[in-house]
Amino acid sequence: ERAYQHLLVDLSDRVAIIRLNRPEVLNALNLALVDELVDTLERLDRDDAVRCIVLTGNERAFAAGADIMEMAEAGVVEMKRRNQFRVWDRIRWITKPIIAAVNGYALGGGCELAMACDLIIAGENARFGQPEVNLGVMPGAGGTQRLTRLVGKARALEILLTGDPITAEEAYRIGLVNRVVPTEACLDEALRLARRIAEKPPMAVRLIKEAVYKALDTTLQDGMEYERNCFYLLFATEDKAEGMRAFLEKRRPSFKGR
Numbered sequence: 315e316r317a318y319q320h321l322l323v324d325l326s327d328r329v330a331i332i333r334l335n336r337p338e339v340l341n342a343l344n345l346a347l348v349d350e351l352v353d354t355l356e357r358l359d360r361d362d363a364v365r366c367i368v369l370t371g372n373e374r375a376f377a378a379g380a381d382i383m384e385m386a387e388a389g390v391v392e393m394k395r396r397n398q399f400r401v402w403d404r405i406r407w408i409t410k411p412i413i414a415a416v417n418g419y420a421l422g423g424g425c426e427l428a429m430a431c432d433l434i435i436a437g438e439n440a441r442f443g444q445p446e447v448n449l450g451v452m453p454g455a456g457g458t459q460r461l462t463r464l465v466g467k468a469r470a471l472e473i474l475l476t477g478d479p480i481t482a483e484e485a486y487r488i489g490l491v492n493r494v495v496p497t498e499a500c501l502d503e504a505l506r507l508a509r510r511i512a513e514k515p516p517m518a519v520r521l522i523k524e525a526v527y528k529a530l531d532t533t534l535q536d537g538m539e540y541e542r543n544c545f546y547l548l549f550a551t552e553d554k555a556e557g558m559r560a561f562l563e564k565r566r567p568s569f570k571g572r
């Protein structure tokens with residue numbers, strides 16, 4: 315059993331569940347929490363017993379943003395010295411799918427954290443927003459970049475310039491989240507989805523994730539070529555042989571991740 319300072323971590327049916335655990339400050343993301351979170355994601359990513367990761371908070375908050383207490387007195391030299399986004403950027407390289415189960419506030423860094431995940435299940439009470447502008451700053455962990463790619467320029471600018479949060483229903487309408495479910499069903503729905511993905515051949519899952527992020531980052535031509543190479547690569551796996559054989563033999567495949 316491992317001791318965590320700001321997280322609760324569980325494993326069931328090859329799905330790891332990470333709960334952000336600073337409820338007294340609505341899971342504000344201080345430096346220690348983000349360090350611990352990213353270390354944990356990387357450890358779970360290396361663990362063969364884990365095939366999918368669910369990240370959640372509590373009913374009141376997924377995360378209400380970066381910890382304002384830690385930033386209030388900081389100047390630019392201190393912020394540059396902290397170099398906190400080097401840790402943050404490592405989330406991008408987690409190979410297993412990460413599903414955010416979001417209830418309550420997902421604001422500022424909390425919204426950016428949800429967007430850094432691969433899929434988002436929202437409870438009806440979820441509120442997404444980038445209120446940094448109200449503090450005299452702006453997003454620093456992808457809020458202007460990921461949000462714009464996800465929902466387009468017009469909606470992104472409205473959210474970013476007003477700082478007003480949007481409801482779960484609105485987030486669904488503009489394509490920020492995959493689905494909206496009753497608040498109390500949010501984690502279960504995310505776990506159900508995670509277990510479905512955990513049954514799939516891990517190498518195919520991994521390359522699909524890689525190829526989709528490539529699509530956000532490159533030209534269509536280069537992306538198509540990338541996709542094709544990933545596709546060919548899967549023909550070297552035992553799971554490809556098993557998947558196609560099982561189809562022909564009309565039985566359920568059993569995937570090994572090799």
Ligand code: CO8
Nearest residue numbers: 339340342343378379380381382383421422423445454455
């Ligand atoms: N940082 C520190 N403490 C917080 C934060 C926060 N972001 N959010 C809430 N808290 C604390 C409150 O200070 C309060 O503490 P206390 O009980 O000691 O007074 C406790 O949590 C409960 O909060 P409230 O009493 O304010 O609860 P309400 O229900 O009245 O309001 C709100 C809930 C609307 C969510 C309100 O707390 C709020 O506006 N919070 C701040 C939201 C915000 O501005 N977030 C953006 C922060 S800036 C940012 O995220 C920059 C990202 C850059 C990169 C991030 C990398 C990690």
